Amino acid sequence: MRLILPLPGNEAFAQRLADAGGWEFGALETRRFPDGESYVRLLSDVAGRPVDLVGTLARPDEGFLRLVFAADAARSLGARTVTLIAPYLSYMRQDRRFRAGEAVTSRSFARLISSSFDRLVTVDPHLHRYPALSSLYSIATSTLHAAPLLADWIAAEVHSPLVIGPDEESEQWVSAIAERARAPWTVLRKVRHGDRSVDVDVPDLSAWQGRQPVLVDDIASSGHTLIEAARKLPLQAFPKPVIAVVHAIFADDSYARLRTLSERIVSTDAVEHESNAIGLSSLIAGELSVAEDAAEQLVRRRRPPEPRDEVEQAGYDSFPASDPPPWTSGR
Numbered sequence: 001m002r003l004i005l006p007l008p009g010n011e012a013f014a015q016r017l018a019d020a021g022g023w024e025f026g027a028l029e030t031r032r033f034p035d036g037e038s039y040v041r042l043l044s045d046v047a048g049r050p051v052d053l054v055g056t057l058a059r060p061d062e063g064f065l066r067l068v069f070a071a072d073a074a075r076s077l078g079a080r081t082v083t084l085i086a087p088y089l090s091y092m093r094q095d096r097r098f099r100a101g102e103a104v105t106s107r108s109f110a111r112l113i114s115s116s117f118d119r120l121v122t123v124d125p126h127l128h129r130y131p132a133l134s135s136l137y138s139i140a141t142s143t144l145h146a147a148p149l150l151a152d153w154i155a156a157e158v159h160s161p162l163v164i165g166p167d168e169e170s171e172q173w174v175s176a177i178a179e180r181a182r183a184p185w186t187v188l189r190k191v192r193h194g195d196r197s198v199d200v201d202v203p204d205l206s207a208w209q210g211r212q213p214v215l216v217d218d219i220a221s222s223g224h225t226l227i228e229a230a231r232k233l234p235l236q237a238f239p240k241p242v243i244a245v246v247h248a249i250f251a252d253d254s255y256a257r258l259r260t261l262s263e264r265i266v267s268t269d270a271v272e273h274e275s276n277a278i279g280l281s282s283l284i285a286g287e288l289s290v291a292e293d294a295a296e297q298l299v300r301r302r303r304p305p306e307p308r309d310e311v312e313q314a315g316y317d318s319f320p321a322s323d324p325p326p327w328t329s330g331r
């Protein structure tokens with residue numbers, strides 16, 4: 001049976017995923033040594049099983065090493081496959097060198113993840129200049145889409161909506177949501193000047209007067225794109241917009257600011273946030289169930305297991321492990 005293992009902070013989502021698929025919900029122990037290094041211990045038997053590490057990657061720098069340590073531990077303890085379930089995939093926006101000398105972090109991050117996992121499952125990654133995750137990641141990838149769920153939420157909750165995307169690049173995504181929600185749609189024009197600096201230009205929307213604007217976006221990061229758009233819509237005598245996003249990062253005080261500028265804010269649970277109203281666990285569980293065989297075939301080409309080291313040969317590679325592990329004492 002699949003084993004769902006949550007990274008710290010992802011327990012609630014992982015539990016919903018395990019429940020949706022009828023899979024075992026496992027546990028990891030993590031802590032910091034006094035010197036700041038990470039300690040990771042798997043508390044569930046992984047040998048011979050497909051193991052799914054669940055960790056949304058908002059604020060990835062904080063937990064990245066323990067994610068890799070957990071994956072490598074699962075692999076060296078005999079997991080059949082090790083999958084990363086990252087409902088939000090980080091480091092997708094620095095997809096080229098915008099200025100001389102910059103690190104193209106999307107490539108480096110993909111290489112690091114690909115070296116520890118067999119497979120990646122994610123939802124609406126910010127694929128702007130990459131055609132697909134497979135052009136970036138060297139492991140099996142599944143890209144899932146929240147657009148139908150957003151559309152169904154809009155159709156059920158908003159009377160007479162007008163679906164609005166923040167920039168011209170969102171046109172395809174926004175039109176698909178609007179079509180399913182049986183609503184008209186349009187896009188605004190956005191120019192980004194910096195991390196927290198964007199201009200949003202609202203074209204003449206008078207043809208849709210009387211409708212409830214619904215701003216949709218893939219990510220609310222600094223929140224400034226949505227803040228600018230929400231500030232400007234009432235200038236054309238529209239009511240405050242409803243806002244629906246996939247990835248609710250909402251850095252700094254952007255959520256509080258947006259609440260004053262909007263009628264309602266909702267998000268998927270890809271990133272845990274108080275605005276979460278649209279669950280993704282069934283979508284992901286469906287993908288894991290349907291694609292299980294195909295995915296396992298794809299990952300057969302995984303590299304051979306790492307050589308067992310001396311500590312493992314001393315007898316601590318089988319479950320349950322001795323408690324406490326002697327080599328961690330005295331640190």
Ligand SMILES: O=P(O)(O)OC[C@H]1O[C@H](OP(=O)(O)OP(=O)(O)O)[C@H](O)[C@@H]1O
Nearest residue numbers: 128192217218219220221222223224225
């Ligand atoms: O909350 P914010 O900090 O404003 O960021 C969110 C916005 O940024 C992204 O696009 P981006 O402007 O990076 O454009 P891109 O499509 O060129 O990557 C994303 O699609 C959102 O529209």
